[in-house]
Amino acid sequence: MKKIISIILISISLSFCYAQDDITVLSLNDFHGQVEPNKNMVGAPKIASxxxxxxxxxxxxxxxxxxxNYQGTAISNISHGDVVNEFFDYIGLKYSAVGNHDFDYGQKWFxxxxxxxxxxFLAANIRYVNDALSGYIVRFFTEKYSLDYIKPFGYQTLPSGKTIYFIGLSTLETPExxxxxxxxNLSFTNPVIAANKWIKYINDYKKHDIPKPDTIVLLTHIPTDQDNTNIFFSKRKDLNGESEIYAVVNNVKNISAVLTGHSHKFVNGTKNGVVVEQGESQGKDISVLHYDCHTTNRCVVTPEVVNLAKATKDLQPNKQVQAIIDKYKDSVKDELEKVITKAPVALPQHGQDNFYNSPLVYTFADIVKNQTDxxxxxxxxxxxRRSLPKGDITxxxxxxxxxxDNMIVTFDIKGKDLLDVIKHSIIQKGDVTTGVLAGADIQLDKSANIxxxxxNGKPLKKNKIYKLATMDFIYTGGDGFSFRGVxxxxxxNITVRxxxxxxxxxYPANIAKGWQSIKAQN
Structure with a gap:
């Protein structure tokens, strides 16, 4: 009984402590237009509540x-993110980092x-590449910023009288x-240099007639992961042999926290005294920063990542936000609910043999192959981005x-150059391979070497010409692909969709024959 009372008292104490926050930050990352509930994604109405x-x-x-914020659901894509922004405005969302998929509709939508x-939107490390050199130098030394509708930093002064600054950073992975x-027309520059430049600017607040910063947070779309030893990492080594997150946390000074995204991971901890957080994706979790600025002479941050499915279990969906969603749904309801075909079995998107062999992606690739001959x-x-169920497919x-909205392109390529494309395709990326090839059967040894x-039933010949169909995204270097001798x-001018x-x-949505095209030795 004493133990139960102690736990209750601790919970009350923590709640009281956090209620005395001088600053509290809530961060949603990689929302991807998920305004409606779906499994462990609670949806915008419950998040609002x-x-x-x-x-x-x-x-x-x-x-x-x-x-x-936007790309990922039909209702968000068709409205070009407007349904999400109405939700964001309702919850008082102030600033956003610039994610790679926020460019998917084109820059005009910013x-x-x-x-x-x-x-x-905040991004200190994005610039126009066609800036004249003289103009760039003038802007750099006068500390002006050239990007339209995106600023390097923003701030909020709260009822407590404390001011928090956010500096935006985009990942160097954005171009691919x-x-x-x-x-x-954009250049994605070193986030460490960009962040330190604007931290210096902010800390010289009197000169620039801005409020005194009580704490500075990096609001980023930089990938992060975390293992059970509380070490943050990323497989990419983009900055002098370091991953972006390591480079930022190791070399950016005078910050209290880094809010991250892009990798869709649960991250909650500290490195070099700096909090690093991420809340998976699509409203599964929300990152929280609690600041105590009155106990000592500086603002001390305590991190928390809240699982929204648990936190909203007993909450009713917000009616006003539901009305926003219904307004957009009604305008496209007939189009979205139209049944296109039936699937005899479910079509999973992820690889079924470890990360190899995705039934759905292979089926899509097979359709593209056959329809372009x-x-x-x-x-x-x-x-x-999602699996398809058995039954009606809308x-x-x-x-x-x-x-x-990627366009299908076709071209001819020599077998020796195609082999390099295949080698890049079989690299693991998340729960599936980087590329999925229909028409190629691939045998791997125990070390995953080809x-x-x-x-199409015949061994690849290095000097033979093959016709390849893919997306313009891949052809122009997306996901690290490159093509020689095309x-x-x-x-x-036809989208894959x-x-x-x-x-x-x-035709019915059958899984394409031969989808288990990669055979790997155990």
């Missing part, structure tokens, strides 16, 4: 996002969001995870599975 309740006990609250929403046509169909594994389901490649290039819808409107 959670934040409303939370704000009552945490009056010094600021809400932010770590990028990739201007639209700036005019129609109160959300402000975003369609080249959407960012061709190509030898090979190539799609990226992570470009397919247009909305296909849209959410293939949300990107032993044999068979194209000839007879053609842009079909439209080709799939057109095909499935005539």
């Amino acid at each position: 959670f934040i409303e309740k939370y704000r009552k006990t945490h009056p010094n609250l600021v809400v932010v996002a770590a990028g990739d 201007k639209h969001w700036y005019k129609t929403s109160d959300v402000r 995870t975003t369609a080249e046509k959407n960012i061709s 190509s030898d090979i169909g190539l799609l990226n594994g992570n470009g397919v 247009y909305g389901m296909i849209y959410e599975s293939m949300p990107f 032993q044999k490649v068979v194209i 000839s007879n290039y053609k842009d079909t 439209d080709m799939i819808v057109n095909y499935w409107s005539k």
Whole structure:
């Protein structure tokens, strides 16, 4: 009984302590348009209820996002993110980092969001590449910023009188995870240099007539992961042999926390005295920073990541936010609920043999291959965002599975160059391979080295010309792909999604034969 009372008292004490926060930050990352509930994703109405309740006990609250806010669901894509921004405005979300997928609709939509929403995007390390050198030098030394509708930093002064600053940073992976046509005029620069520059600017607050900073947070779309030893890491080594997150935490000074995104991981801990957080994705979790600025002469931060499924279990969905969603759903309801085909069995998106062999991605690639009369169909594994169930397949389901407006392109390529493409394709990326190839049977040894490649029943020949169909995203360098010796290039001006819808409107959604095309020795 004493133990139970102690636990209750501790819980009350912690709640009281956090209620006395001088600053509280809530951060959603990689929301991807998930305004409706789906399994352990609670949806916007319940998140709104959670934040409303939370704000009552945490009056010094600021809400932010770590990028990739919109792309991912049909209702968000069709509205170009407007449904998400109306939700963000309702919950008082102030600032957002710039995620790679926030460019998916084109840069013009940042201007639209700036005019129609109160959300402000922050990115200190994005610049226009066509800036004249003299102009760049002038801007650098006068500390002005050149990017339209995106600022390097923002701040919020709270009822406690304390001021928190956010400096935005985008990942250096953006150029290879975003369609080249959407960012061709932009340069993504060293986040360490960019952050330190603007920290110096902020700390010289009197000169620049801005409020004195009580704490500075990096609001980023930089990938992070965490192992059981509380070590943060990323497989990418982009900055002098270090991952982005290591480089930032090791070399950016005078910050209290780094809010991260992009990798869709649960991260909660500290490195070098700096808090690093991420809350998976799509509203599964929300990152929290609790600041005590009155016990000592500095603001001390305590991190927390809240599981929203548990935290909202007894909360009712917010009716006003539900009405926002219903408004957008009603405008596209007939289109999204139209049944395109039937699936005799479920089509999983993830690899079924470890990370190899995705039934759904292979099936999509096979449709692209056959409909373009190509030898090979190539799609990226992570470009397919959801599995499809057995039974009726609606247009909305296909849209959410293939949300990107990537065009199909075809070209001829020599076998020796195709082999390099295949080698890059079989690298693991999350729960699937980087690329999924229909038309190629691949045998691997125990070390995952290619032993044999068979194209449409015949061994690959290095000097033979093969016709390959893929997406413009991949062709222009997305996911690290590169192509040499290409000839007879053609842009079909048909999106992958439209080709799939057109095909499935005539045929059932069967898993393509030969989908287990990669054979790996154990």
